[in-house]
Amino acid sequence: MDVKDTIAAIATPLGEGGISIVRVSGSRAVEIAQKISSLELQTIMPRSMTLGYVVSRGKKIDQVLWVIMPGPKSYTGEDVVEIHCHGGSMVTELVLEAIINQGARLAEPGEFSKRAFLNGKIDLAQAESIIDVIRARTDTSLRVAFRALEGELSNIITKNREQLLNILATIEASIDYPVDVEEPDQNKLQKQLQAMINDLEVLINSYQKGKSLKDGYLIAIVGRPNVGKSSLLNQLAKEEKAIVTDVPGTTRDVVEVEINIGGVAVVIADTAGLRKTEDPVESLGVDKTKAYLQKAELCLWVLDSSEPLTEEDRNIAALLKGKKVLVLLNKQDKPAKVFAEDIYKLGLESMVLPLSLTSGTGLNLFLVELEKQIGFSAKETAEEVIITRVRHKQALEKTKDALLQALDNIALVPVDLLAVDLRQAYLALGEITGHTVKEDIIERIFEEFCLGK
Numbered sequence: 001m002d003v004k005d006t007i008a009a010i011a012t013p014l015g016e017g018g019i020s021i022v023r024v025s026g027s028r029a030v031e032i033a034q035k036i037s038s039l040e041l042q043t044i045m046p047r048s049m050t051l052g053y054v055v056s057r058g059k060k061i062d063q064v065l066w067v068i069m070p071g072p073k074s075y076t077g078e079d080v081v082e083i084h085c086h087g088g089s090m091v092t093e094l095v096l097e098a099i100i101n102q103g104a105r106l107a108e109p110g111e112f113s114k115r116a117f118l119n120g121k122i123d124l125a126q127a128e129s130i131i132d133v134i135r136a137r138t139d140t141s142l143r144v145a146f147r148a149l150e151g152e153l154s155n156i157i158t159k160n161r162e163q164l165l166n167i168l169a170t171i172e173a174s175i176d177y178p179v180d181v182e183e184p185d186q187n188k189l190q191k192q193l194q195a196m197i198n199d200l201e202v203l204i205n206s207y208q209k210g211k212s213l214k215d216g217y218l219i220a221i222v223g224r225p226n227v228g229k230s231s232l233l234n235q236l237a238k239e240e241k242a243i244v245t246d247v248p249g250t251t252r253d254v255v256e257v258e259i260n261i262g263g264v265a266v267v268i269a270d271t272a273g274l275r276k277t278e279d280p281v282e283s284l285g286v287d288k289t290k291a292y293l294q295k296a297e298l299c300l301w302v303l304d305s306s307e308p309l310t311e312e313d314r315n316i317a318a319l320l321k322g323k324k325v326l327v328l329l330n331k332q333d334k335p336a337k338v339f340a341e342d343i344y345k346l347g348l349e350s351m352v353l354p355l356s357l358t359s360g361t362g363l364n365l366f367l368v369e370l371e372k373q374i375g376f377s378a379k380e381t382a383e384e385v386i387i388t389r390v391r392h393k394q395a396l397e398k399t400k401d402a403l404l405q406a407l408d409n410i411a412l413v414p415v416d417l418l419a420v421d422l423r424q425a426y427l428a429l430g431e432i433t434g435h436t437v438k439e440d441i442i443e444r445i446f447e448e449f450c451l452g453k
């Protein structure tokens with residue numbers, strides 16, 4: 001990419017609004033903007049707003065606020081001009097068009113942030129956290145993303161990279177100048193590497209939480225037809241999201257609802273009842289249910305406790321083996337025919353709770369247990385450093401493997417061979433911050449961004 005060309009884009013969402021902002025970045029940003037400005041842009045105060053006009057082909061297009069942010073103290077590190085226009089799509093498009101006509105190029109999605117990365121304003125982990133900030137679904141996920149943007153994750157990575165670099169430098173010096181420089185002390189090195197591995201393990205283990213925070217924690221409601229699955233979804237959503245009838249097989253597609261449980265965005269999926277069916281539509285629904293059952297982090301298995309267990313229930317139990325499951329014996333307002341022991345006999349070790357969705361019995365206990373099963377407190381999580389990307393997890397695991405290898409080898413191999421493992425760990429860590437990462441991965445990361453960011 002030629003970093004020298006000047007790019008422009010609308011930085012605000014399209015449509016009507018109070019204001020919209022056209023952003024221009026590059027070495028010619030001020031020069032190009034000058035051609036459509038009523039002001040003498042070189043003379044206005046940098047980083048403050050000045051009222052003026054956008055003028056194109058001798059006509060005033062809009063009255064706007066002009067902001068000049070000379071590089072390197074700008075978002076991209078280049079000269080940036082922002083034009084704050086009236087918020088209408090026609091106004092904004094005309095202003096952008098005028099800027100393009102004067103020689104700027106339309107920016108690609110994420111190109112401003114990519115330039116910020118290439119110019120060293122932010123590292124790759126911070127760039128990724130910008131997306132997480134924009135897409136945050138709860139106050140907790142926002143807090144985690146914002147702290148990553150502030151560099152808390154990057155700091156841990158950088159600290160460990162620097163330590164590795166120091167060790168590598170000592171090893172190399174001891175090879176080059178064996179008389180003057182001693183090899184690193186084995187005991188001390190062992191302790192250092194172990195401490196690093198511990199640091200990285202905390203981050204690796206935070207991924208599951210991070211993923212739930214970012215994408216939402218997926219819960220699937222499963223069970224035979226007519227047991228109260230849709231009633232449960234509606235109860236949790238506090239509105240009629242799914243149709244409830246006494247006709248078995250009503251829910252044929254998956255109905256997803258997102259709710260906030262203790263600061264965690266939870267996606268609850270009501271599914272088609274699991275049974276053998278000749279109906280092709282219902283049968284597709286059943287296949288989809290099975291897919292959800294696999295990918296859900298928690299399954300809520302709803303049963304009608306007033307009816308004895310059936311063959312279908314046994315099949316469901318088999319599907320649920322090994323999954324995290326909460327079993328709900330619903331319809332407790334009727335005489336019970338199924339009890340917790342019957343569920344245990346099916347080989348499930350899940351918690352079994354009695355419930356009546358029509359009378360509300362057992363509902364509070366269920367909600368408390370549900371929060372517990374989700375397994376983390378949003379409040380505590382907001383104060384931890386958490387990784388939210390599989391890319392980070394993989395790089396951390398690669399680092400950890402290389403460090404473990406080094407640890408195993410310390411007493412066995414000469415230091416120059418040890419250095420090979422350590423260098424590998426060093427490179428893998430750098431993938432997170434983008435110091436040692438391939439161009440195509442960088443491209444892919446910034447493609448995720450929206451236009452104008």
Ligand SMILES: Nc1nc2c(ncn2[C@@H]2O[C@H](COP(=O)(O)OP(=O)(O)O)[C@@H](O)[C@H]2O)c(=O)[nH]1
Nearest residue numbers: 226227228229230231244245246331356357358
């Ligand atoms: N008696 C009783 N009926 C219930 C209870 N929960 C749901 N139902 C009824 O069971 C029928 C099936 O409910 P629905 O939520 O559509 O079940 P689904 O097929 O599993 O989604 C409806 O007529 C509900 O009103 C309950 O706790 N007690």
Ligand SMILES: [Mg+2]
Nearest residue numbers: 229230250251
């Ligand atoms: Mg249903």
